Amino acid sequence: MSTLEKIRFLTVNYSRLQGLKAIPSGLLLFLVVVWSNGQEGPARDLTLPLLWLFAGILLYGFIDWYYRRTYGRVEPSSHAKWVDVLLSTAFSVVGIAAFWADVSLGIPISLFALVFALGLLLDYVRMLRLAGVNNLAIFPVGLLCIAAVALSAFLTLIGEQTLASLGLRDPFFLVYAISGLVIIVYGLAGHLYLVRSMPPAGEASHG
Numbered sequence: 001m002s003t004l005e006k007i008r009f010l011t012v013n014y015s016r017l018q019g020l021k022a023i024p025s026g027l028l029l030f031l032v033v034v035w036s037n038g039q040e041g042p043a044r045d046l047t048l049p050l051l052w053l054f055a056g057i058l059l060y061g062f063i064d065w066y067y068r069r070t071y072g073r074v075e076p077s078s079h080a081k082w083v084d085v086l087l088s089t090a091f092s093v094v095g096i097a098a099f100w101a102d103v104s105l106g107i108p109i110s111l112f113a114l115v116f117a118l119g120l121l122l123d124y125v126r127m128l129r130l131a132g133v134n135n136l137a138i139f140p141v142g143l144l145c146i147a148a149v150a151l152s153a154f155l156t157l158i159g160e161q162t163l164a165s166l167g168l169r170d171p172f173f174l175v176y177a178i179s180g181l182v183i184i185v186y187g188l189a190g191h192l193y194l195v196r197s198m199p200p201a202g203e204a205s206h207g
Contacts (some may be wrong), residue, residue: 019190026183
């Protein structure tokens with residue numbers, strides 16, 4: 001990839017490459033799955049998940065402050081921002097519907113994981129199109145994470161003995177736990193890509 005393409009990719013997708021922002025949501029999903037797996041019967045005390053949610057919001061705010069302080073800000077165009085909002089809203093609705101299908105319809109594979117993987121893939125393609133980059137493997141770890149989420153949809157087919165050996169009561173817990181971990185890995189990979197490609201604001205201004 002040429003230097004110009006790399007600059008375009010970083011500039012246009014700066015907010016998406018702030019990968020540390022994905023850690024609170026991925027960690028929250030993983031912890032909630034672990035918590036849910038340990039519950040017997042309907043959960044009545046939601047204090048712990050709510051505390052985790054509050055801590056995740058605080059952590060996200062701190063991470064946002066870190067990126068602004070270290071690398072500055074890059075404002076996307078209003079058109080691109082609105083498209084992102086519409087796409088995010090649409091996939092959130094579809095994702096909620098897929099989660100409902102997982103827990104209610106008894107489908108043997110996880111529709112939520114497939115929808116999640118599709119959303120990540122479409123966002124990845126959008127990243128390339130916005131930057132005018134044709135190299136699909138510009139961020140290979142991202143593609144591996146998308147594939148991992150898609151394949152996790154079929155982990156619901158593992159046998160009960162294997163599931164019991166992992167200490168899980170429901171195969172969908174395994175799918176969601178892995179999805180949470182993949183979100184964390186995807187975020188860390190995006191952050192490392194940003195760190196290696198873009199100097200901190202102080203160094204850039206010095207240069």
